[in-house]
Each structure stands twice: as C-alpha cells, then as structure tokens.
Amino acid sequence: MSQSARETILNRLSNAAENNTQEENSVENINAEAQALLKNSPHASLSSENPVDAFMAKIEQGKVIGTTCEQLDSIDELPGAVADYLVEKNLNTDIGIQELPIFEQLDWQGLQNTGPQLDGLRDGLTSLTFADFGIAETGSVVFHSGENKPVLLNFLSLHQIIVIQEDSILSLLDDYAQQVNVAKTPRNTIFITGASGTTDIEGVLVQGAHGPCEVHIIIIKRVK
Secondary structure: OOHHHHHHHHHHHHHHHHHOOOOOOOHHHHHHHHHHHHHOOOOOOOOOOOHHHHHHHHHHOOOOOOEEEEEEEEHHHHHHHHHHHHHHOOOOOEEEEOOOHHHHOOOOOOOEEOOOOHHHOOOOOEEEEEOOEEEOOOOEEEEEOEOOEOHHHHOOOOEEEEEEEHHHEEOOHHHHHHHHHOOOOOOOEEEEOOOOEEEOOOOOEEEOOOOOOEEEEEEEEEOO
C-alpha cells in the first residue's frame, strides 16, 4: 500500500472518530435505533390474524416437514387422542411421558408409560412432551428446560407428540423475544420446527436422522 493511500485511510478513520460524538453513542440512541430497525423489519405474512389458526395452517399446508396437528377442547381428551395416533401410525403402546402434573392426573387408558428415563427411549418409542410456546410465523414450538423437563426427550424418540396450550401460541418470533425478556431465562431453550431431517448431495430428504422422524402437535384449548 502506498504511503498516500495509507494516509488517506487513516485520515478517514480519524475524521470518523472525531465526528462520532459520545451523544450519538449513548445507550438511549442505540436503543432507539434498534427499536426502529425492529419496527420496520419484514415478517412473514400470516394466513390469519388468529395465531392459532395461522399456526395450524402452516402445518396443514405442508410447510413444516414431517409434522401433523390437531386441536382438542380439553386436556381430558388427550389420552384418547394419543391412543388414536399410535393406532394410526401402527406404533406400539409404550410411550415416554414427561413427568408433569398435567400429564400425571390423566387416565392413559392402557398405554404403557415408560417415563422420561433416557434408557427407555429405545428405537420405535414415542415421547410425549409439553411445549412452552408456539410460533405461528415459522410453525415452531419452543421448549424451556427445567425441573422434570429433560431436553433429550425432544431428540431421542423416533416419534414425538407435542402438547401445547392454545394461548401459548404467538404470532411472531419477536413476540416470543418480548415474552422471555420479562421472564426468568431458562438454562436451555429449544426451537423445534418439524421433524429432524437431512439431505444428501443428490437432494434426497431423510427424516429422523438426528431426532424424531415424525412430529404430531396437539393444541389444547383448555388445559385446566
């Protein structure tokens, strides 16, 4: 680099530093610029203003790989819906159920609950987990780790049934960010958008490579 070119670059940097005043770098100004960017950022258009309808439409239109969904009025209908799903998919009745009070109070109608023990999640086993949030924009579900909420239940079973409460489904990813800003941050946060999948160089999609090959989401209108 010639001396003149070097001096030109250094002079530009020096002038920029002098013009960049402390006021422009204040926390208030930085936050204001960030909010302006978020306000004007583009979002995926939703098929409905109702986040639950938009979430279900995303899945039913085949935009979330390997995923199906259904809606129930009450949590009491869950064991029957799970049993029907297992029959439809020709799966055995062994199921690893997350240890949560809302699941423990239900009559599982002959299903064999192996519990959340990891050594029980052998090939072919189905897991049943409860999601903290859903995001209509992407068709994703969100899991927060915590007591009795082992995250590996979301990865080790071949089939996963995910339960989510209707009013936990948000429209946009930004809405989720606002929710967690005012809550205690979990140690682990997992976003799941469809079944696990990978594609080789020939473009052949293989589901279940690194997690469940099929995901079924059950939306409950009323948990309690």
